[in-house]
Amino acid sequence: MSGILTAFITSTACILVYIAFFCLRRKTPQFESGVRKLIYHGKAMGFIWLVMSPVFFLVLSRFNMTGLYLLSSETSAADIAAVIHGVIVLSICFFFYMAAYYLVDRSVSSRMMIEIEKSPQKRLKFDQLKSNYDIDKKYRGELDGMLQGGFLYIDGKRYRCTWKGRMLVRIAVVIKKYLKLGPGG
Amino acid sequence: MFKVIIAPLICFLGFIIAHALVFHHLHPQRRFRATVCIMSASVICYALVFWFILKNYRGQPLGGIFSLKSVDALAGLFIYVFFLAFYYQLLVLFDRSVSIRMMIDIDRSGEKGLTLEELKSSYSLEGKFRDEVRDMLFLSRFRQEGDYLYNTPKGSFHARVFDFLRRYLNLATNR
Numbered sequence: 001m002s003g004i005l006t007a008f009i010t011s012t013a014c015i016l017v018y019i020a021f022f023c024l025r026r027k028t029p030q031f032e033s034g035v036r037k038l039i040y041h042g043k044a045m046g047f048i049w050l051v052m053s054p055v056f057f058l059v060l061s062r063f064n065m066t067g068l069y070l071l072s073s074e075t076s077a078a079d080i081a082a083v084i085h086g087v088i089v090l091s092i093c094f095f096f097y098m099a100a101y102y103l104v105d106r107s108v109s110s111r112m113m114i115e116i117e118k119s120p121q122k123r124l125k126f127d128q129l130k131s132n133y134d135i136d137k138k139y140r141g142e143l144d145g146m147l148q149g150g151f152l153y154i155d156g157k158r159y160r161c162t163w164k165g166r167m168l169v170r171i172a173v174v175i176k177k178y179l180k181l182g183p184g185g
Numbered sequence: 186m187f188k189v190i191i192a193p194l195i196c197f198l199g200f201i202i203a204h205a206l207v208f209h210h211l212h213p214q215r216r217f218r219a220t221v222c223i224m225s226a227s228v229i230c231y232a233l234v235f236w237f238i239l240k241n242y243r244g245q246p247l248g249g250i251f252s253l254k255s256v257d258a259l260a261g262l263f264i265y266v267f268f269l270a271f272y273y274q275l276l277v278l279f280d281r282s283v284s285i286r287m288m289i290d291i292d293r294s295g296e297k298g299l300t301l302e303e304l305k306s307s308y309s310l311e312g313k314f315r316d317e318v319r320d321m322l323f324l325s326r327f328r329q330e331g332d333y334l335y336n337t338p339k340g341s342f343h344a345r346v347f348d349f350l351r352r353y354l355n356l357a358t359n360r
Contacts (some may be wrong), residue, residue: 003261009270018272034281035320042273049269056265060258083235085260086193090231092267093197094224097204099274101220104350108283109317113326113344114351116336121359123333126318139301142284149217151288158298159291169292172285175276183289184280 002063004085010056019178020049028180037181108138193231200227208354216356283313 021044031037104110115132116124124132143159146152151165161169176184203223213219279285290307291299299307318334321327326340336344350356 003257003259004264005261005266007261007268011265014268033319033323034316035323036278038277041276045269048242049265055264056261057258060261063253064257081232081284083232084243086190086231086235087228088264089190089193090197090228092264093194094200094227095267095271095274097201098220102278102356104347105356107282107347108313109321109326110343112317112321113336114315114348115342116327116334117341117348123323123335124340125332126315126334129318130311130314133314135302135314135331138283138310139305142287143301143304146240146284151284153292153296157300158296159304160296161288161292161302165288166292167286168285171348172279172289175279175304179276181276181280184282185285 001058002066004088006056006060006063009059010052013046013055014048014052017052018045022179025180041179060139088123192234196227196231196234199230200224203227205354208356212355241284 029037029040031040111133112129115129116122119128119132119141143152146165149156150162151168152159154160176182200223203226204220207213207219207223208216286308287304290304294303318327321340322329325337327334327345328337329335
């Protein structure tokens with residue numbers, strides 16, 4: 001149990017350090033493409049997590065002094081600790097599965113690769129790719145998904161955000177602003 | 186180890202099989218809702234198996250190779266690394282999601298809202314497509330010869346796997 005608590009505490013500290021690092025930077029880094037930006041952020045995160053790992057072991061040793069790790073043994077709370085750990089493992093698996101699922105379902109680049117693979121000569125010009133993709137269908141597909149999820153509602157021909165949609169927008173705007181991610185999409 | 190790692194992994198395997206079968210044979214309309222239902226059923230299944238079958242099972246942690254303290258530290262490290270992956274994935278989602286970008290543009294228009302045509306002019310998907318092509322060239326999934334774009338062997342493999350999964354799970358092929 002002390003391992004789980006330590007992971008929660010140290011990860012929260014890492015996230016705060018990461019946000020502070022990007023908030024305090026005066027210059028916004030510029031990138032040629034979206035992928036380069038994400039690689040940069042990934043490296044920055046990996047670095048912070050690595051640098052903070054001694055803090056992880058420090059916090060863990062403090063918890064161990066209190067004997068909290070014995071919760072994983074045969075104490076009265078052992079079963080509750082074990083079931084919490086099991087549910088956390090399940091949640092982690094679900095999370096990675098969902099990330100992979102949405103990548104398969106929504107990825108624009110994957111669809112482009114599929115279009116090229118299916119073309120008779122296995123090659124396409126950008127304009128052909130664009131017309132095969134059907135931009136209008138893509139807009140409608142995304143909007144239909146958001147209507148179905150209750151993030152938008154339609155009033156005549158106009159799309160408006162619901163309360164749920166506005167909450168998500170607020171979170172997204174704060175994240176994009178503080179991490180200087182740009183408009184994205 | 187069996188109670189807290191192998192049993193949840195078996196339940197997760199059950200979830201993947203159930204998810205694939207439901208999506209392949211039943212074509213659910215509300216796909217996210219269907220997935221959440223299958224997930225919840227897996228968690229309930231794990232909890233029931235735990236309380237009725239595994240509760241009194243007392244095995245040695247990781248087959249008795251490691252001490253209790255080491256097992257606890259390993260579990261913590263696993264979750265610590267997971268948080269890194271989780272946070273990064275969240276950032277990717279907020280940065281790359283077309284839906285979130287559309288919602289931001291709609292929200293910025295205030296009470297008025299946006300029509301499809303207005304949305305198209307505020308957020309050009311053509312620009313998005315150009316960025317994606319540039320990213321695929323950078324990641325060596327595409328190669329360009331003159332005006333033509335080709336899949337590299339890596340891109341071709343990626344396309345075949347994703348096409349198979351989209352078809353098998355009956356996901357829309359026009360996304």
